[in-house]
Amino acid sequence: MNTVKKYTTLILVGIIIVLAAVLTGVLVFLRNQPVQERGFQPLTEIAPMEPDSAKWGVNFPNQYTTFLKTKTNNIDTTYGGSSQFSWLERDPRQVILFAGYPFSKDYNDDRGHANALEDVRATKRLNLNDEDPKHTPATCYSCKSSDNPRLWAEMGMAAYDKMSFNEMTPNINNPIGCANCHEAGTMRLIVTNPALEEALKAQGKDWTTFTRQEMRTVVCANCHVEYYFKGDGKYLTFPWSNGTDINSIIKYYEDLGFKDWEYPGTGTPMLKAQHPEYEFFTAGSTHYNAGVSCSDCHMPYVREGAAKYSTHDVHSPLLNPQQACGQCHSDTEYVVRRVNAIQEQVATTKIATENAIIDAINAIKLAAENPNVDQELLNQARKLHREAQFMWDFVSAENSTGFHNPEYALKILAESTNLARQAQMLAAQSVNDMALLETGIYDKMDPKPTPAP
Secondary structure, eight states, X not given: OHHHHHHHHHHHHHHHHHHHHXXXXXXXXXXXXXXXXXXXXXXXXXXXXXXXXXXXXXXXXXXXXXXXXXXXXXXXXXXXXXXXXXXXXXXXXXXXXXXXXXXXXXXXXXXXXXGHHHHHXXXXXXXXXXXXXXXXXXXXXXXXXXXXXXXXXXXXXXXXXXXXXXXXXXXXXXXXXXXXXXXXXXXXXXXXXXXXXXXXXXXXXXXXXXXXXXXXXXXXXXXXXXXXEETTTTEEEOOOTTOSSHHHHHHHHHHHTOOSEEOTTTOOEEOOOOOOHHHHHTTTOHHHXXXXXXXXXXXXXXXXXXXXXXXXXXXXXXXSXXXXXXXXXXXXXXXXXXXXXXXXXXXXXXXXHHHHHHHHHHHHHHHHTOTTOOHHHHHHHHHHHHHHHHHHHHHHSSTTXXXXXXXXXXXXXXXXXXXXXXXXXXXXXXXXXXXXXXXXXXXXXXXXXXXXX
């Protein structure tokens, strides 16, 4: 009798396991079917690379409605936000650090995605004189418009980038939108920027093999990366062939002999970092290693009635910590305090680094004016100045005040400060004047930039 019960129990357990496996298989199969095959009936057909996001919004009203909020969301956090405040006013040291370069004239914090086109056309950094060899190229539109995927497909990126900003303007009518990240019809996340695809291929990576969760970070790399304009054609290029860490990028530029401008008075060939959020976040950060994507925090899933969708009101998670951080962290008040502590430490360290770089600049300037300067030592000082400022800028231009990767940020700033002080010492040695080690004029200033009111 006990034997019968034993076999009956085993048979029942076996049946349950088989049914569970079948059910799991069915669910996985259904989950992986294209949207249309799962019963989604679009109200309107979206043309491939359609630049008008309002047309996509007919089928996806929740996503589109929240995207429109990026137009008017101008709330600041302590060290950032989207009000378009001036970094040159908040941190006057940057006027000195970018002397001789357009960023010393106009450097405003970015507003929301829906403002991208308006803001790029309004910046004082533009040089719209097409007769000037240094005129602004069309490449500067690359991350500003949903018209780009179609234009790149039709004319190729090389032809696009060779045009001037003025020449391209009539073709650009829509700000950043759905077509920058999604494939019409399937709505899958895709790489649309040819420069990103080329950079990934150079690393032996095929984005079409990435998971959806991976793509929820990779699509941000269409724009939120370090880049430069290659050659006379101003071809948009990501300096990733050696790797995406700071030292590999510096080596890339060194091997190329590239410079963005020459610092006035020092003769230093300078580099300007852009906004390397992707490189920063993916450099072994805690959240990246845990499988968290950019979208998980900046575009968290929200509920409206029975609908659950990813909000497209892209902004700082500090503005909605319960939604953004509460998916993983139960104590969001602690999380916000922790973020504030990290950002304060990075911001304070960043300003100390700026002071060191400015001291190096002053010392190199004075040494360069001396007719008896040791040119070899002075050139070494210039090289260290170049590297120190790019390292600082890599952290400063990255839009998280270090939080995307705190340990990485502090390590880079420490090395930047070290290189700047070495540059200052070499400048002094180049003219045998150790008094140049006391050229600092900013050491008594407020140790961190003025926070948002």
